Amino acid sequence: MTSWFTSPADAGERLAAVGYLADDGIATSVFLAAALGKPLLAEGPAGVGKTQLAKVVAAATGAELIRLQCYEGLDEARALYEWNYKKQLLRIQASGDQGWAETHDDIFSEEFLLERPLLKAIRRTAPTVLLIDEIDKADVEVEGLLLEILSDYQVTIPELGTIVATRKPYVVLTSNATRELSEALKRRCLYLHLDYPSPERERDIVLAQVPGIEASLAEQLARTVATLRALELKKSPSIAETIDWAHTLLALGRTELDESTTTGTLGVVLKHASDQTRAIKELGLPAR
Amino acid sequence: MSLVDRHVGFVDALRRAGLPVSLAEGLDAARALAVIELTERETLREAYAATMVKRPSYRPGFDTLFDLWFPPVTSALRAPRETGTDADELDLGQADLARLRDRLAELLLGDAGATGDPAFAEFVRAMVERFGRQPAGAGRQNWFSYSVMRALSPGTLMARMLDEVLRGQERGGLAEKVARRRLTDNITGFEDAVASDVRRRIAEDSGVEKIARSVVKPPVDQIDFLRVTKADLAALRREVYPLARRLAARLTIKHRLGQRGRLDFRRTVRASLSTGGVPMVTHMRPRRPHKPELVVLCDASDSVATFSHFTLLLTYALREQFTKVRAFAFVDTVDEITRFFAPGTDVVDAITTMTREADISRFGRSDYGHSFEGFAEKYGDAIGPRTSLLILGDARSNYQRPALATLRRLAGEARHAYWLNPEPHAQWDTGDSIATSYGTVVEMHECRNVAQLAAFIEDLA
Structure with a gap:
C-alpha cells in the first residue's frame, strides 16, 4: 500500500495547498491515521471543519470520497449492502423449471447485490476516503456494525463470505458529541478533538477563505469572535459563521468592525435572541 | 532512561491520573512513535494525544503530564546561549526589574506565547531561574511560581498595555473589551508557562513520579459539586x-x-383496498410522545x-x-x-x-x-x-x-x-x-x- 502522506509536515502542507489550514494536532492525526492504517474520529462542536477535513484529505491525495451520512434509523441495508429482491423475484419467475439449488446459487450472486457506501469503500481498488458523517446521530447498533469494518477492513456477507479490503480506505468519522460514543469504537480510532481555533489561526482561515478582505479587518474579526466565544453563550459562533461574517462585512463595504457595525450584523454569528442580548450587554455595544 | 521505559512510565502516569488508557491504545501510541520524527516535540505530543486521549476533558491533565515526562529543555543540558548577536539584547539574568517588565509587556503585546515565539519560552525560563528559586535547607532548593508572579506582577502591566494597543481610541468600547480579552489570555498563557517550568524544575530535583501524582486536576465532569471553585x-x-x-x-x-401506538383504522382499511378488501397489513398510529x-x-x-x-x-x-x-x-x-x-x-x-x-x-x-x-x-x-x-x-x-x-x-x-x-x-x-x-x-x-x-x-x- 502506498503511503498517503510522508510526514506530519507534509500532511500540513498538502492540506494547506487545497485551502485547509491544519495546526499541529490536525496534521499529526491526519498523517498517523494513514501511517498506522487506523480510522480517524474527529469530534467537536458544529462548524469547525470536521466534514471539510475528510473532503480535503480526498482532494489533497487525489482519492475518491465516499460518504455515509448517518441519521437516526440508519440500518445495515442502507449502510452496508442489500439484496436486490425485486430483481431476485424476476429471476425466479424467469427461471421456469430450473432446480432449487441452481436458482438459489444464482440469485445470491454479485449481480443481485446492491452496494452501499461501506461495502463500496471496502471493495474499491483505487485510493478511497470513506467519510462516516455524524456518527453520533446514528443508533448505537450501527457502531457495532462498524467495528468489523474499522478494525479489520472486512465485511462478512453470509451468502458470499468475507470480503477483505484489497486496499485499505482512509476512514474519517465525525461526531458532534450529542452522545457519548462507545469505548469499543473509540479504542479502534485515532481521536482528534477539533475545537474553535486560536485567533491567529482563525485570522489565517478568514484570509484564506475570503478573498479580498483586509488583513486588519480579518484580525479584528478573529479577535472579536474569540471575545464572543469567551462569553457564556448558548451557541458559540463557529468558524463557518466567522467566514459568513467576513463576507457580510465585505458586502456592506465596511473596512472596520466598529460598535454599530457589530450590533447591526450580530445576527450573522449569534442565532439566539438571549445570546445577542448578552453580547450587547457584556461588550457594551449600542442597543439596536 | 530508554525510550521504551519513558513511554511505559508515561502511560502508567496517565492511568494513575485517571485516564483510561487501554493496552491496545498504549501499543498504538508506541507504533505511532515509530513513524514520526521524535525530535518534533509538538508532533510527539499530538501523536500521544491522538492515540490515547479520547475525551476532551482529559486533555488538560494529559498536557501537564506530557510536559513533565517530555520537558522542552533540561537544565543540565542547556546549550549556552550565543550572546552578542544583538547589541540591544537584554541580559535576563542581570537586568533590573523595570526593564524586565518592559520586556514582558512587549512579549505579551506581541502574542509571543500564542505564536510559539522561542524568545517567550526563554524569557519564562530565565524568570523562573531568577525569581522562582527559594533555598530550602542545605544544598536543596524549592521552586515557586508565585514569587515569579509577585516580582513581575503582569496584571499591573494591563493599563499600560491597553494604552499601547488602543492608542488614543475611545475607551470603554468594543475595542477595549476585545483588547482586554486578548491580553488577559496572554497573561494567563504566561502564568501557565511559568507554572509548567516550575513543575519541570521540581521534577528534575525530586523525580517525575513524585510530582506527577499531585499536579493533575480531575477532569471537569469529575469535579465534586461541593468543592467547586x-x-x-x-x-x-x-x-x-x-x-x-x-x-x-x-x-x-x-x-x-418505544412500542407502536394504537391501530390506525382508516389507514389500515385504505391499504386493504389493494388486496381486495382483505386487511393484510395493519397500520398503527404513532405513539404520542410522553412529555x-x-x-x-x-x-x-x-x-x-x-x-x-x-x-x-x-x-x-x-x-x-x-x-x-x-x-x-x-x-x-x-x-x-x-x-x-x-x-x-x-x-x-x-x-x-x-x-x-x-x-x-x-x-x-x-x-x-x-x-x-x-x-x-x-x-x-x-x-x-x-x-x-x-x-x-x-x-x-x-x-x-x-x-x-x-x-x-x-x-x-x-x-x-x-x-x-x-x-x-x-x-x-x-x-x-x-x-x-x-x-x-x-x-x-x-x-x-x-x-x-x-x-x-x-x-x-
Whole structure:
C-alpha cells in the first residue's frame, strides 16, 4: 500500500495547498491515521471543519470520497449492502423449471447485490476516503456494525463470505458529541478533538477563505469572535459563521468592525435572541 | 532512561491520573512513535494525544503530564546561549526589574506565547531561574511560581498595555473589551508557562513520579459539586448546554424506539383496498410522545449553593423536553422560582435575581420539614399523576422535624420522585443528616459530579 502522506509536515502542507489550514494536532492525526492504517474520529462542536477535513484529505491525495451520512434509523441495508429482491423475484419467475439449488446459487450472486457506501469503500481498488458523517446521530447498533469494518477492513456477507479490503480506505468519522460514543469504537480510532481555533489561526482561515478582505479587518474579526466565544453563550459562533461574517462585512463595504457595525450584523454569528442580548450587554455595544 | 521505559512510565502516569488508557491504545501510541520524527516535540505530543486521549476533558491533565515526562529543555543540558548577536539584547539574568517588565509587556503585546515565539519560552525560563528559586535547607532548593508572579506582577502591566494597543481610541468600547480579552489570555498563557517550568524544575530535583501524582486536576465532569471553585464553576456552566443537548437527543431517541401506538383504522382499511378488501397489513398510529412534567424542589442554602446552582441551570436547559417545568427553592421557607426563568432570559442573571428576590429564608438555616409542609400547603396542586418530583439537597435539616409523612404523601401523588444528594454516600447520616430516613420515602441518589448527574438523567428518561 502506498503511503498517503510522508510526514506530519507534509500532511500540513498538502492540506494547506487545497485551502485547509491544519495546526499541529490536525496534521499529526491526519498523517498517523494513514501511517498506522487506523480510522480517524474527529469530534467537536458544529462548524469547525470536521466534514471539510475528510473532503480535503480526498482532494489533497487525489482519492475518491465516499460518504455515509448517518441519521437516526440508519440500518445495515442502507449502510452496508442489500439484496436486490425485486430483481431476485424476476429471476425466479424467469427461471421456469430450473432446480432449487441452481436458482438459489444464482440469485445470491454479485449481480443481485446492491452496494452501499461501506461495502463500496471496502471493495474499491483505487485510493478511497470513506467519510462516516455524524456518527453520533446514528443508533448505537450501527457502531457495532462498524467495528468489523474499522478494525479489520472486512465485511462478512453470509451468502458470499468475507470480503477483505484489497486496499485499505482512509476512514474519517465525525461526531458532534450529542452522545457519548462507545469505548469499543473509540479504542479502534485515532481521536482528534477539533475545537474553535486560536485567533491567529482563525485570522489565517478568514484570509484564506475570503478573498479580498483586509488583513486588519480579518484580525479584528478573529479577535472579536474569540471575545464572543469567551462569553457564556448558548451557541458559540463557529468558524463557518466567522467566514459568513467576513463576507457580510465585505458586502456592506465596511473596512472596520466598529460598535454599530457589530450590533447591526450580530445576527450573522449569534442565532439566539438571549445570546445577542448578552453580547450587547457584556461588550457594551449600542442597543439596536 | 530508554525510550521504551519513558513511554511505559508515561502511560502508567496517565492511568494513575485517571485516564483510561487501554493496552491496545498504549501499543498504538508506541507504533505511532515509530513513524514520526521524535525530535518534533509538538508532533510527539499530538501523536500521544491522538492515540490515547479520547475525551476532551482529559486533555488538560494529559498536557501537564506530557510536559513533565517530555520537558522542552533540561537544565543540565542547556546549550549556552550565543550572546552578542544583538547589541540591544537584554541580559535576563542581570537586568533590573523595570526593564524586565518592559520586556514582558512587549512579549505579551506581541502574542509571543500564542505564536510559539522561542524568545517567550526563554524569557519564562530565565524568570523562573531568577525569581522562582527559594533555598530550602542545605544544598536543596524549592521552586515557586508565585514569587515569579509577585516580582513581575503582569496584571499591573494591563493599563499600560491597553494604552499601547488602543492608542488614543475611545475607551470603554468594543475595542477595549476585545483588547482586554486578548491580553488577559496572554497573561494567563504566561502564568501557565511559568507554572509548567516550575513543575519541570521540581521534577528534575525530586523525580517525575513524585510530582506527577499531585499536579493533575480531575477532569471537569469529575469535579465534586461541593468543592467547586469559582473558575471551575464557569467551566461547569459551559458543560450545561452540551449536556442538556445530549440528554435531549437521548430522550427523543428513546421516545421513537418505544412500542407502536394504537391501530390506525382508516389507514389500515385504505391499504386493504389493494388486496381486495382483505386487511393484510395493519397500520398503527404513532405513539404520542410522553412529555413528563417536572417539579424541582431545591435546597438553596449556602452549604449546597453550587450544586443547586448547577442543577437549576440544567433544569432550565432541559425545559423544552418537558411540557411543564416548575421550580421551587427553599432554605427554611419555600417559594416558587419559575418566574425568574422565563424563556429567553439569561440563566446566569436569573439565578442572581432569584437569590436576591425570592422569599425562601426566614432564619437562614435549612429546615426541610417546614419547607415540605409549606410546599404541600401552598403548592400541593403542582404535583399530579404526570409529574416527576425532583428534590435536590443534602438532607441536613439542623435537627428540625423531618415531616416524613408530608413528604410520603407528596411522593405518592407524583408519578416518580427522586432525591439527588450531592454528598458522598459515606457521609450520609453523619451529624444532622437524615438521608436514610428520607431515602426510605423518596429514592435517593448520590450525585456528586456532572458524570453522576448525567448517568442519573439518562436512567430517568
